[in-house]
Structures are given as C-alpha cells and as structure tokens.
Amino acid sequence: MATGQTIGYLRVSTAGQNSARQLDGIALDQVFEDKCSGSTTDRPQLTAMLKHARSGDTVVVHEISRLARNTADLLDLVKRLTGKGVTVSFIKESMTFAAGKDNPMNTMLLTIIGAISAFELSMINERRAEGQAKARAEGKHMGRTAKLTADQIAAIKQRAVTESKTALADEYGVSRATLYSVLKT
Incomplete structure (x- = not known):
C-alpha cells in the first residue's frame, strides 16, 4: 500500500x-x-x-x-x-x-x-415518479401540509386591506413571506 x-x-x-x-x-x-x-x-x-x-x-x-x-x-x-x-x-x-x-x-x-x-438510480427515480403519479391520480396529497385552510386564506385576503400584515401573520401562525404569498394568489 x-x-x-x-x-x-x-x-x-x-x-x-x-x-x-x-x-x-x-x-x-x-x-x-x-x-x-x-x-x-x-x-x-x-x-x-x-x-x-x-x-x-x-x-x-x-x-x-x-x-x-x-x-x-x-x-x-x-x-x-x-x-x-x-x-x-x-x-x-x-x-x-x-x-x-x-x-x-x-x-x-x-x-x-x-x-x-x-x-439502479434511474430505476429508483422512475419507480418514485410512477408512485407519485399514482398517488396524485388517487387524489392523495403530495408535499407539505398546507398551513392555511381555504377559509383562512379568504379571511386574510379580506382583512389584509385594512389590517397589519405582520399582525395577521402572527395571528394565523405563519411567516410574513407565507402571508404575502397567499395574498398574491
């Protein structure tokens, strides 16, 4: 050696x-x-x-x-x-x-x-993609769980016109970046 x-x-x-x-x-x-x-x-x-x-x-x-x-x-x-x-x-x-x-x-x-x-790596990736496609087709949620419900988003959009964005983010337990992202949709 x-x-x-x-x-x-x-x-x-x-x-x-x-x-x-x-x-x-x-x-x-x-x-x-x-x-x-x-x-x-x-x-x-x-x-x-x-x-x-x-x-x-x-x-x-x-x-x-x-x-x-x-x-x-x-x-x-x-x-x-x-x-x-x-x-x-x-x-x-x-x-x-x-x-x-x-x-x-x-x-x-x-x-x-x-x-x-x-x-082997390409086969792993292919099987993963197939599994994800099947899960989506069955209506299963993929990715992170949403921080806000549809009702919360609607309320935030309505209140954001007159209320502080920082206060709303604190109240709903999300970051300001998440709040601004919701407001863009």
Whole structure:
C-alpha cells in the first residue's frame, strides 16, 4: 500500500442518513463526508478531497456508488486520482486502482458496476415518479401540509386591506413571506 495518508470519502444522499457504517473500523488520517446526491460531482467535500489527496495517498471509499452514480463521472474521478499518484480503494467491491498499475479487468468491472449503479438510480427515480403519479391520480396529497385552510386564506385576503400584515401573520401562525404569498394568489 502507499506510504502517504489514508483518506476516507463518505457520502450519503440526505442529511438524515447516517454514514457511520461506511468505513467503520478502518484507520483513516483524514475523512471527507458529503450529505448530498451522488448524481453530480459538484460536492463540497469531494472537491476538498480531490484537492487534498497527494501522490502516495490512498483514498478509501465504502462502495463505488458512494463516489459516483454516473459511469462517466466515476471513471473520470478514478482517473484523476490515479493520475495524481493516488491509490483508490473500494472496500465492498474489493477493488483497488493505483497509478501506473492499469488492470484492464478491474477497469472493465468498474465500468460495468458504475453502469449498474447509474441504472439502479434511474430505476429508483422512475419507480418514485410512477408512485407519485399514482398517488396524485388517487387524489392523495403530495408535499407539505398546507398551513392555511381555504377559509383562512379568504379571511386574510379580506382583512389584509385594512389590517397589519405582520399582525395577521402572527395571528394565523405563519411567516410574513407565507402571508404575502397567499395574498398574491
């Protein structure tokens, strides 16, 4: 293994998810963690990790889909890191990529696994959209619960002509921005 730092990269899709299991038990010198979608490489901690990693370092990632959900981005990131002399190791897939040690079989497997990951994401999105469309067709409410009823909105519109907007917002328990939004409709 390389003689530099061992750098961990963690990613979960939402702030509510927990990344603790990803590199549990692995000794790391530095950890970079993003809590956002892997569908783009525009991630603050990914950018910081790419700048931080130096020749001789090893970047450890729990699984391929944590680094990228797009095959082209995945291959580009691995190439950028190995091009700097950084070793990239994926724990779950037991795959390692090092500068100057091209392994055509590993590259092919990385491409295939990356494509499967991208396909899986598109299938998840497709099923979610189908479920939402079905729920809407059945008349189910989607999104946040409305803060104000139709009767409250009508009363606010009528009273807003002569009363303070701030007082109305306080009385109905909404922000002034919500109140002004209601008045525009």
